[in-house]
Amino acid sequence: MVELDIEKLREIVGKENVSDDIADLYVYSSDASVHQAMPSVVVRPGKTEEVQEILRYANQNKIPVVARGAGSGMSGHAVPIDGGIVLDMKRMNRILDIRPEDLLVKVEPGVINDELNKVLKPHNFFFPPTPSSGNICTIGGMIGTNASGNRAVKYGGTRDAVLGLKVVLANGDLVTLGTNTKTDASGYQLARLIVGSEGTLGIVVEATLLISPLPKFKAMAVANFDKLEDAGNAISKVMSSGITPSMVELMDNVAITAVNKALGLGLPDVSAIIIFECNGMVKEAVDYEMNAITKICEVHNGSGIKMTDDPKEMARIYEGRKKLFPSLSRFGDGLVSTSLADDMAVPVSKIAIAVHEIHEIAKRNNVVMSAYGHCGSGLIHTKILMDPTKESQWEDAKKAVAETYEFVRSIGGTTSGEHGIALSKAPAMKLERKDSLEMMRAIKRALDPNNILNPHKMMDAPDDWTTATRLRYNVRGGQ
Amino acid sequence: MEAKNLKKFEQEMNTCIRCAYCSEECPVIVQKGWDTDGARGKVALSYGLLSGDLEPTQSIADKLFQCTLCRNCESKCPSGVEVCDIITSARADLVEKGYASDIHNTVIKNIKETGNIYGDTEVMAPLQEGEVPLFVGCQYLSRPNKTKKYIKILEKLGINVKVGREICCGFPMEVLGFKDDLEKHKGQFKVLFPHKEAITLCPTCTVFLRVGHDVDAKHILQIILDKLPEANLDMKVTFHDPCDFSRGLKIIDEPRQILEKLGVEVVEMKNNKGNSSCCGGGGGLLMSDSKLSDDIALARIRQAIDTGADTVITTCPTCETVLKKAATQIKELEGKDIVVRNIEDIIWKGLK
Known part of the structure; x- marks a missing residue:
């Protein structure tokens, strides 16, 4: 445990916003990852000046500070591996300025993604990055991880939607990065550097975000495939055809089985399905693109393609996809979903081969792996379904994770497409980006010389994720 | 500590992937704001107690009792985790270690000594013979006028109910963590209420008669819906779905259809039907943390006011009491x- 002055922190944010009670420390010791490490204190700042004061104090005393949004990260971003202060940023949740005429909105980091979109809707605008966790995830967390989601295929990820940031640096200084315009050639693109930096370079206290007009028309369809390869080839063909779908999602049979069990969606028991969506301001254009995708799917043996523009039916399909990850825990008795090897990205033409290999890796290593995701942008989610109470299963998972990333690298893919690195993906990222690790470390040292901001994550994380922290499960011996 | 009640839920707690989807609109986390206050936090604390990471403390007990068991979390959980069962099991293990609050101990003692939550042997409905057993429940036993009104409504619609001596369904024992007491209580309950089917007045008793006693309990609104004649009360109201009604029993359309039949227009609150917000009175919170309960109720009554209706109707006597207090505070x-009113007032008015 780190020695720190709790009274000092209470003076800064008020005693009701500081806790070193065991109940709070325990809950804030974990997120949606497999990791767990206890903080010394949890602090909930309400304004920028408080964040600055906290960081000044922490920097002077070399106390680690880990920023946390919803705590829904899957790789251990919010897990305080070195103890110290967890900064719960959810109190800073004001929407500061809405400027549809400039295509932008200014928000504090604790604003929830869906809440922002509810506020933008009357203006006929929306914030395009759409993580499945949009109902609870914060803008700050999305910036920290460079989250994207299923509409990234058309609109890009969070990095593409951040115009500017206000960031508190490790020494407590406040800097304004980026600007209010979509184009910006004024020096280093430091706002873009902060996006995806996982709280290791500074604490975001305000974001200027690019918003888009809400499309007037939208249609969705589901195509069934008996062969995974056909589905992968269809996706590649769609993406290289000049069509710009707003969503192209793949679900393999493991995923289909899980959502049918957990949510009763009644999806067909086939090798894979593709959910695709097109949107736009002109109905004929949307219809044209939907028909073109349908034809491509049919050429690649897609069947049972049902198109709909009924909002209720589209919402039903979309909800099923959004809730897929947690639903995987209902796949089979004794197996639960763990957030491991969860968001690699591969070149679009390699999706089928990657999904096939993932299933082979799972078989070899006594675990079940699902493959699904925003495949239009090359993003594949794979969760490992296992019995987390058995020590041997963690050995199996460790091998499966290593083999998966090795294969992803061999086909030109990347370790994380949208969830970030933190702890559980750090060993794979260090192999993938070995040429640039020192550059990353140099940037970190320049901005955070005392290494207080989310230390020992990403390039500085331990090489074995299974022992980086204790695992948050009650692991016992046995096969 | 030995966590014999939580042990049954280890797999269920592993199933929880800690995604935090359950925190969306959780009435406690909305008021208090800490991750510890949401369902994910409570599941994590329960897991800590089971694994031995945590030894019981008063603060852990406080967090686990600061829950209305409104099932909002369960309705939001894509993994279908049985959050309320986990929390009540954690409570049971904590109660065994001496962490029951004084007020909860008193309620349970009352049930054991007098058969109802009030500790008053005189609390009872007028006994009568009839064809179908009616289970009145503690809340309605203490509101004799409302009970009489419901019985007269049934009579007017040609349904004669049998009212006998009864004791509490035992739901407080289940949710406050007195599971061993509940098992003994169930035997006594069966002796006094040996019926396989019943009409019920209280949403919570309806749920617990079904899941705790295997009684085919039907809420009175389900019984009278088809028999009720039309009326023209010309009112505009909003409707508060009690958690045990909409999420527990999945009774959502019936009260609205009844109000429509009586010529009452319903305007919906922001959170309605299966996504209704709790009144703050459930899960023992009203007794153990009245400040938090009040804050949750105020948030709900603000939603009701935002509809523009001048009356909020509900079907649960606890919700009615809690929301009336909130209406006074607002x-x-x-x-x-x-104005807060229970639906039997409206039905009675329509039948007159």
Whole structure:
């Protein structure tokens, strides 16, 4: 445990916003990852000046500070591996300025993604990055991880939607990065550097975000495939055809089985399905693109393609996809979903081969792996379904994770497409980006010389994720 | 500590992937704001107690009892985790270690000694013979006028109910963590209420008669819906779905259809039907943390006021009491008026 002055922190944010009670420390010791490490204190700042004061104090005393949004990260971003202060940023949740005429909105980091979109809707605008966790995830967390989601295929990820940031640096200084315009050639693109930096370079206290007009028309369809390869080839063909779908999602049979069990969606028991969506301001254009995708799917043996523009039916399909990850825990008795090897990205033409290999890796290593995701942008989610109470299963998972990333690298893919690195993906990222690790470390040292901001994550994380922290499960011996 | 009740839920707690989807609109986390206050936090604390990471403390017990068991979390959980069962099991293990609050101990003692939560042997409905057993429940036993009104409504619609001596369904024992007491209580309950089917008045008793006693309990609104004649009361109201009604029993359309039949227009609150917000009175919170319960109720009554209706109707006597208090507070705090009424008042008025 780190020695720190709790009274000092209470003076800064008020005693009701500081806790070193065991109940709070325990809950804030974990997120949606497999990791767990206890903080010394949890602090909930309400304004920028408080964040600055906290960081000044922490920097002077070399106390680690880990920023946390919803705590829904899957790789251990919010897990305080070195103890110290967890900064719960959810109190800073004001929407500061809405400027549809400039295509932008200014928000504090604790604003929830869906809440922002509810506020933008009357203006006929929306914030395009759409993580499945949009109902609870914060803008700050999305910036920290460079989250994207299923509409990234058309609109890009969070990095593409951040115009500017206000960031508190490790020494407590406040800097304004980026600007209010979509184009910006004024020096280093430091706002873009902060996006995806996982709280290791500074604490975001305000974001200027690019918003888009809400499309007037939208249609969705589901195509069934008996062969995974056909589905992968269809996706590649769609993406290289000049069509710009707003969503192209793949679900393999493991995923289909899980959502049918957990949510009763009644999806067909086939090798894979593709959910695709097109949107736009002109109905004929949307219809044209939907028909073109349908034809491509049919050429690649897609069947049972049902198109709909009924909002209720589209919402039903979309909800099923959004809730897929947690639903995987209902796949089979004794197996639960763990957030491991969860968001690699591969070149679009390699999706089928990657999904096939993932299933082979799972078989070899006594675990079940699902493959699904925003495949239009090359993003594949794979969760490992296992019995987390058995020590041997963690050995199996460790091998499966290593083999998966090795294969992803061999086909030109990347370790994380949208969830970030933190702890559980750090060993794979260090192999993938070995040429640039020192550059990353140099940037970190320049901005955070005392290494207080989310230390020992990403390039500085331990090489074995299974022992980086204790695992948050009650692991016992046995096969 | 030995966590014999939580042990049954280890797999269920592993199933929880800690995604935090359950925190969306959780009435406690909305008021208090800490991750510890949401369902994910409570599941994590329960897991810590089971694994031995945590030894019981008063603060852990406080967090686990600060829950209305409204099932909002369960309705939001894509993994279908049985959050309320986990929390009540954690409570049971904590109660065994001496962490029951004084007020909860008193309620349970009352049930054991007098058969009802009030500790008053005189609390009972007028006994009568009839064809179908009616289970009145503690809340309605203490509101004799409302009970009589419901019985007269049934009579007017040609349904004669049998009212006998009864004791508490035992739901407080289940949710407050007195599971061993509940098992003994179930035997006594069966002796006094040996019926396989029943009409019920209280949503919570309806749920617990079904899941705790295997009685085919039907809420009175389900029984009278088809028999009720049309009326033209010409009112505009909003409807508060009690958690045990909409999420527990999945009774959502029936009260609205009844109000429509009686010529009452229903305007919906922001959170309605299966996504209704809790009144703050459930899960023992009203007794153990009245400040938090009040805050949750105020948030709900503000939603009701935002509809523009001047009356909020509900079907649960606890919700009615809690929301009435909130309506009084909102009048004092913000000068806004809203009337809270139970649906039997409206039905009675329509039948007159």
